[in-house]
Amino acid sequence: MQPYFIAPSILSADFARLGEDVDKVLAAGADVVHFDVMDNHYVPNLTIGPMVCSALRKYGVTAPIDVHLMVQPVDRIIGDFIEAGASYITFHPEASAHVDRSLQLIKDGGCKAGLVFNPATSLDALKYVMDKVDMILLMSVNPGFGGQKFIPSTLDKLREARALISASGRDIRLEVDGGVNLHNIRAIAEAGADTFVAGSAIFNAPDYAEVIAQMRAELAQVQK
Ligand SMILES: O=C(CO)[C@H](O)[C@H](O)COP(=O)(O)O
Numbered sequence: 001m002q003p004y005f006i007a008p009s010i011l012s013a014d015f016a017r018l019g020e021d022v023d024k025v026l027a028a029g030a031d032v033v034h035f036d037v038m039d040n041h042y043v044p045n046l047t048i049g050p051m052v053c054s055a056l057r058k059y060g061v062t063a064p065i066d067v068h069l070m071v072q073p074v075d076r077i078i079g080d081f082i083e084a085g086a087s088y089i090t091f092h093p094e095a096s097a098h099v100d101r102s103l104q105l106i107k108d109g110g111c112k113a114g115l116v117f118n119p120a121t122s123l124d125a126l127k128y129v130m131d132k133v134d135m136i137l138l139m140s141v142n143p144g145f146g147g148q149k150f151i152p153s154t155l156d157k158l159r160e161a162r163a164l165i166s167a168s169g170r171d172i173r174l175e176v177d178g179g180v181n182l183h184n185i186r187a188i189a190e191a192g193a194d195t196f197v198a199g200s201a202i203f204n205a206p207d208y209a210e211v212i213a214q215m216r217a218e219l220a221q222v223q224k
């Protein structure tokens with residue numbers, strides 16, 4: 001099991017002051033910047049692309065950037081995000097015609113690769129590509145928007161994913177995304193997650209450092 005990572009989703013940040021807001025949340029104790037890319041095709045919303053990732057790097061952000069691709073097709077945009085300084089690139093298997101090829105493209109570019117599973121999507125796509133996966137991301141809301149409610153069946157799915165990771169013997173991160181907050185983060189960790197995306201719970205709080213410290217206090221009480 002790897003150390004816990006708190007990954008604020010910048011979907012809920014102040015886009016008019018993005019660099020400053022990202023600096024602020026990292027100074028408040030976040031580990032990873034979660035970067036949601038939506039194309040108004042795979043999901044019904046439109047957000048930010050590689051130029052914004054590159055701008056954050058030029059602005060001086062050195063923390064890992066976790067690019068969550070909600071786009072279809074996938075392969076065309078992977079190279080641009082590698083160039084833009086992404087650290088992790090994850091995509092939804094149903095959005096790629098050739099999942100193995102997309103994972104390999106990410107790894108060939110020196111980034112960590114991951115697959116994302118929607119709430120109703122089974123983990124079957126992992127079966128033949130576990131050796132190429134560095135991160136498994138379970139969506140705990142239907143993708144497209146921040147501020148939604150955590151779907152409880154994700155807890156069973158996290159246990160299933162954790163068992164697959166243990167059986168693989170590899171260090172694969174298990175990330176959860178959607179509706180994560182102070183009240184459920186401990187149960188989510190107990191179900192096996194080690195990386196916690198939180199958008200509205202952090203960026204809508206008056207004090208980022210306080211909410212991140214409270215999340216860590218919850219994680220310190222996890223029963224393993
Ligand atoms: O991928 C996402 C939505 O598709 C976001 O990362 C996610 O919704 C985070 O926002 P919140 O913590 O407010 O639910």
Ligand SMILES: [Fe+2]
Nearest residue numbers: 009036068177
């Ligand atoms: Fe996300």
